[in-house]
Amino acid sequence: MKLFTFVVLHLLMDVQSQKSPAVKVSPDVIRESSTVKIICETSERVDQCYFYTKRQEKIIKVPSSCELDLTGAEVLRWAAVKSPESIDIYCYFTIENHGINKPSSHSTPATVTVLDSLQKPFISVNEDQDIISCEIPLSVEADFICSFYTEDGGLLCQRVSQRSSSGEKSHCMYYLSQSELFTRSVNRRRLSCVYSPKTEPEIRSPHSDTITLKGLPLARLSASASVILETDTVQLSCENTEDLKMNTCYFYINERQNNSKPSSSCKLSLTGSQISIWSGGQSSSVRIICFYTVMNKPSLHSDPVTVQISTSTSTEQTTTTAMKTSLPVTSTCETTTYSKSYVDVVSSVPAAHTEGPPTLQYKDMLWYMLVSTGLSVILSGLMGLICLCWFACKRRRNNKTRATKADVSGQETGMSCSGPAEIYSLITSVPATCQPISADVLVNKQQEQGNLEENENVYHLYCTVPEN
Known part of the structure; x- marks a missing residue:
C-alpha cells in the first residue's frame, strides 16, 4: 500500500x-x-x-x-x-x-x-452624438475592419470593430467630423460601409445601405470697414448662409485658433488698438476668421476678412499729400532789371509782364527778350543824341521842372525830352524764365505777386543835367 x-x-x-x-x-x-x-x-x-x-x-x-x-x-x-x-x-x-x-x-x-458568406452590415447615425455606426450581423469572436465609403466610392476612413456589451455582435464606430466629411462646396454626403476579418482582409462583406448626412451651413464673416485708425471701431459679424439659429460664434485672428474670442451674439466691436493687442502686434494688416456652433457642433470656417490698422501720422501725411496733388501746378516769373540810356522811348516797346499767368512758352519768351533788348539798345543810342541837342537849347533854370515833367510824361505816353542835353536812364523789368513751383510756396508767391504787379511794366526815367 x-x-x-x-x-x-x-x-x-x-x-x-x-x-x-x-x-x-x-x-x-x-x-x-x-x-x-x-x-x-x-x-x-x-x-x-x-x-x-x-x-x-x-x-x-x-x-x-x-x-x-x-x-x-x-x-x-x-x-x-x-x-x-x-x-x-x-x-x-x-x-x-x-x-x-x-x-x-x-x-x-x-x-x-x-465564415461561409458574410452578410450585409447595417449603417446608422446618432445625430446627437455625431456617431456613425457600422453594425456587423455576426455572433463571432473575430476582429473586423470596417471601411466607410462616400457616394462616389472614395474611402473616407477605416475603423476596428468593437464587441457590444452583450458580447453577441460587433460594430465599428466612426465619430463624425464636419471638417473631414464636408467641404465648402459639398454640404451633403451619402455614406455606406463594408467589413472584413482583420486577419483575412480579402474576405469582404457586401455594402450596407446608404445614409444621407447634411452638414451645417458655411459661416460668413463681414466687417464694417477694411481700413481703420487705432482709435476707430470696426464691427465684426459672423452669420450663416441659411439663417440657422446659432449658439455661440468664435472669432480668431491670423489663423491662431488658440487665441479665439467667443460671442453669444455672434458680433464683436473692436477698436484698432484692441485688434493690434489681439494679434500680438505682429502686423498692421490682420486676417480674421469665424465659425459657429449648433448643439455643440462646429461649422466650417468662414472665408478670411482682412482689416488694416493705420496710425494717425501716416493718415495725416496721406491726406496732406492728396491735397497737394489735387492743387494745380502753376508757374511764376521772376523779373530781371536791365538799365538802358536813351532819350525817348517809343510806345511800341512791349510790357514786361501782364496781369495773370504767362502764356508764352520758354523758347518764345527767350526770343522775345532778345529782340526787345536789341531794339532798346538801338533806340537808346538814337534818342540820346536827339535829347542831348534838345536840352542844350533850354535854360538851366528850367532843368529841374522840365525833368519832373519828363518823368510824368514818360510814365503816361512813353518818353519825351524837352530840356537841355541830359542823360536819361530807363530801367525796365524783363521777365525771366518761368519755372514751376510747388503747392507749398504757392500762397507766398501769390501774395508777393500783388506787390510785383505794381512795379511791373513801369519805366523809371532819371534825367541828369550836366553842369556847364
Missing part, C-alpha cells in the same frame, strides 16, 4: 512539473473551403497529442508531430455547428514513463471562425 501511494504521488509530481502546452491556429478566420493548421506546442518530447473542442464530445488523436490540418467544413462538423461560427479548440499531450502514459495539463483555447 505504501508502495502504491508512493508511485501515484511520483507520477503526479512528474505531471505537475511539465509545462502546459499551447494551441495555435492559423489562420483564425477561414471559409468552409479553406484550410486551418492547428498546432499543439510543447517543450518536451511527447508520444501523443490530443485536440478537442469545447464540448469534448470528439477528441482527435494525432502522433507526436502534434499538428492537425482541417478544412472549415471539417471544423464545423467536428464541433457540430453551422457557419458562421467561432469554435474554441484545446489540446494536451501524453508522455510514456515506465509503461504508463502520463497526460499533461490542458492548454488554453484558440478560436477558429468559419
Whole structure:
C-alpha cells in the first residue's frame, strides 16, 4: 500500500512539473473551403497529442508531430455547428514513463471562425452624438475592419470593430467630423460601409445601405470697414448662409485658433488698438476668421476678412499729400532789371509782364527778350543824341521842372525830352524764365505777386543835367 501511494504521488509530481502546452491556429478566420493548421506546442518530447473542442464530445488523436490540418467544413462538423461560427479548440499531450502514459495539463483555447458568406452590415447615425455606426450581423469572436465609403466610392476612413456589451455582435464606430466629411462646396454626403476579418482582409462583406448626412451651413464673416485708425471701431459679424439659429460664434485672428474670442451674439466691436493687442502686434494688416456652433457642433470656417490698422501720422501725411496733388501746378516769373540810356522811348516797346499767368512758352519768351533788348539798345543810342541837342537849347533854370515833367510824361505816353542835353536812364523789368513751383510756396508767391504787379511794366526815367 505504501508502495502504491508512493508511485501515484511520483507520477503526479512528474505531471505537475511539465509545462502546459499551447494551441495555435492559423489562420483564425477561414471559409468552409479553406484550410486551418492547428498546432499543439510543447517543450518536451511527447508520444501523443490530443485536440478537442469545447464540448469534448470528439477528441482527435494525432502522433507526436502534434499538428492537425482541417478544412472549415471539417471544423464545423467536428464541433457540430453551422457557419458562421467561432469554435474554441484545446489540446494536451501524453508522455510514456515506465509503461504508463502520463497526460499533461490542458492548454488554453484558440478560436477558429468559419465564415461561409458574410452578410450585409447595417449603417446608422446618432445625430446627437455625431456617431456613425457600422453594425456587423455576426455572433463571432473575430476582429473586423470596417471601411466607410462616400457616394462616389472614395474611402473616407477605416475603423476596428468593437464587441457590444452583450458580447453577441460587433460594430465599428466612426465619430463624425464636419471638417473631414464636408467641404465648402459639398454640404451633403451619402455614406455606406463594408467589413472584413482583420486577419483575412480579402474576405469582404457586401455594402450596407446608404445614409444621407447634411452638414451645417458655411459661416460668413463681414466687417464694417477694411481700413481703420487705432482709435476707430470696426464691427465684426459672423452669420450663416441659411439663417440657422446659432449658439455661440468664435472669432480668431491670423489663423491662431488658440487665441479665439467667443460671442453669444455672434458680433464683436473692436477698436484698432484692441485688434493690434489681439494679434500680438505682429502686423498692421490682420486676417480674421469665424465659425459657429449648433448643439455643440462646429461649422466650417468662414472665408478670411482682412482689416488694416493705420496710425494717425501716416493718415495725416496721406491726406496732406492728396491735397497737394489735387492743387494745380502753376508757374511764376521772376523779373530781371536791365538799365538802358536813351532819350525817348517809343510806345511800341512791349510790357514786361501782364496781369495773370504767362502764356508764352520758354523758347518764345527767350526770343522775345532778345529782340526787345536789341531794339532798346538801338533806340537808346538814337534818342540820346536827339535829347542831348534838345536840352542844350533850354535854360538851366528850367532843368529841374522840365525833368519832373519828363518823368510824368514818360510814365503816361512813353518818353519825351524837352530840356537841355541830359542823360536819361530807363530801367525796365524783363521777365525771366518761368519755372514751376510747388503747392507749398504757392500762397507766398501769390501774395508777393500783388506787390510785383505794381512795379511791373513801369519805366523809371532819371534825367541828369550836366553842369556847364
